[in-house]
Each structure stands twice: as structure tokens, then as C-alpha cells.
Amino acid sequence: MKLTVVGCSGSFPSADSACSSYLVEADGFRLLLDMGNGALGELQRHCGLYDLDAIFLSHLHADHCIDMCAYFVARYYRHEGGRCGAIPVYGPEGTEQRLTTAYADTPSSSSMSEVFDFHTLKPGSFEIGPFSVRTEKVSHPVEAYAIRIEHGATSLTYSGDTGVCTALDSLASGTDLFLCEASFTHGKEDIPDLHLNGREAGQSAQRAGAGRLVLTHIPPWTDPSANLTDARAVYDGPVELARPGAVYEL
Numbered sequence: 142m143k144l145t146v147v148g149c150s151g152s153f154p155s156a157d158s159a160c161s162s163y164l165v166e167a168d169g170f171r172l173l174l175d176m177g178n179g180a181l182g183e184l185q186r187h188c189g190l191y192d193l194d195a196i197f198l199s200h201l202h203a204d205h206c207i208d209m210c211a212y213f214v215a216r217y218y219r220h221e222g223g224r225c226g227a228i229p230v231y232g233p234e235g236t237e238q239r240l241t242t243a244y245a246d247t248p249s250s251s252s253m254s255e256v257f258d259f260h261t262l263k264p265g266s267f268e269i270g271p272f273s274v275r276t277e278k279v280s281h282p283v284e285a286y287a288i289r290i291e292h293g294a295t296s297l298t299y300s301g302d303t304g305v306c307t308a309l310d311s312l313a314s315g316t317d318l319f320l321c322e323a324s325f326t327h328g329k330e331d332i333p334d335l336h337l338n339g340r341e342a343g344q345s346a347q348r349a350g351a352g353r354l355v356l357t358h359i360p361p362w363t364d365p366s367a368n369l370t371d372a373r374a375v376y377d378g379p380v381e382l383a384r385p386g387a388v389y390e391l
């Protein structure tokens with residue numbers, strides 16, 4: 142299983158990174174986790190525009206899904222080869238309607254479904270291509286999911302956006318790589334059920350017994366080095382900051 146960080150800026154893009162988007166590949170299958178602002182451009186550095194096989198949207202905040210509107214254009218109005226077939230898109234209740242509204246003038250209210258096969262997420266286990274996945278609802282102001290992806294004997298867990306929650310700890314239990322958000326700074330922001338800070342991400346990784354921790358979704362106004370230090374203080378395993386283009390072979 143190979144993980145590529147397409148974009149990792151939290152909440153809004155930075156000068157150096159698009160918003161949340163991560164490419165997971167195995168056996169020639171390409172699953173994209175989230176497609177936030179700017180991700181579609183960056184994605185083309187790592188994967189052909191039409192080479193995705195499935196998309197998972199953790200929640201419907203713009204920094205996780207808004208480039209799906211641009212990707213609709215690319216698939217629906219493809220110049221060569223005609224309109225693309227529908228690839229599976231897993232998202233919270235109302236994903237199709239939200240994206241259709243965001244795009245504003247799709248030819249019809251069902252146009253999105255011509256190029257995206259929408260599946261409504263619920264907590265549970267299912268298969269996406271060669272991956273066994275498990276999803277859990279996490280603590281965020283809107284319906285939001287974390288996902289654990291297993292392939293053979295390896296696993297990675299992606300938090301999406303969340304505050305501290307036991308569902309996340311149990312989902313990440315024993316995972317090889319924990320891609321966990323750390324939007325806030327310990328001692329600076331303290332808003333429950335919204336985001337984690339570096340210390341909380343480290344504590345979650347420690348409770349889960351994760352093999353390694355990659356901190357992501359750090360907004361441009363947050364000092365990443367503070368979050369890295371805070372996570373290292375409470376987690377025994379290796380910790381690093383996600384960066385655009387980083388590749389992890391699992």
C-alpha cells in the first residue's frame with residue numbers, strides 16, 4: 142500500500158500546499174481520500190486525471206470536498222474519449238446534493254451522478270477495490286468520518302477532521318500509520334468537538350498504539366513545529382509533519 146500526500150493544509154490552502162487530499166494505492170487501484178481546495182491540480186503531479194478508481198470524502202466542509210466540482214467538469218466534459226463513466230464516491234448523507242448546489246449550474250440535478258456513483262457513508266466495514274475499510278463517525282460540527290484502510294497485513298488510519306473521541310482511538314488501534322489532524326495548538330485554542338491539537342493527536346496515537354504518526358491538516362496560521370513538539374512529548378513512536386508530495390510505502 143502506498144500513501145501519497147497530495148495536499149495537507151488545514152482549513153484553507155497555504156502558499157505551499159493544497160487542502161486535504163491523500164492518494165492511497167495498491168494492486169493498481171487508486172483511492173483518493175478527500176479533495177479539498179487546490180487538490181485537483183496537485184493530484185495531477187501524482188496520478189493521471191482519469192486514473193482514480195474511487196473517492197472517499199470524510200465530510201462536506203469545503204477544504205475536504207470542494208475540488209469535486211472541478212473534477213466534475215473534467216469528467217463530464219472530457220474532450221477526448223467522451224464523458225467518463227461513474228466512479229464510486231463515498232461521502233456523508235447529502236453529498237450529491239451539496240456538490241450539485243456548489244457547482245450551481247450542472248445541466249440537470251442528476252448530472253453529477255453520471256460521472257460519480259455516490260454511496261452514503263455509515264459507520265461500518267466494507268470493501269473498496271482491494272482495500273478492506275472501516276469507517277467511524279468522529280466529533281466535528283458536521284457529519285464526519287475517519288477511515289481505516291487495510292491491505293494485506295498493513296493498515297493506515299486517517300482521522301478526517303475531529304475533536305478528541307474514543308471512536309478515533311479504537312479505529313486507529315494498532316494501525317501502522319496514523320494520518321491524524323492537528324489543527325489547533327495546545328494552550329492556544331480549546332474548542333471541544335472541532336479539531337485536535339498536536340498534543341491530543343499524540344495522545345490519541347499513544348492510546349491507539351499506532352506504529353507511526355503523521356500530523357496533517359495544520360492551517361497556515363498554526364505553527365507546525367509547536368504541534369510536532371507537543372505530539373512527541375506524549376507519543377512514544379515516530380512523529381512527523383505531512384508535506385505535499387510525501388510518499389509512504391506500507
Ligand SMILES: [Zn+2]
Pocket residue numbers: 151152202204205302358
Ligand atoms: Zn478541514
Ligand SMILES: [Zn+2]
Pocket residue numbers: 200202281302
Ligand atoms: Zn471540517
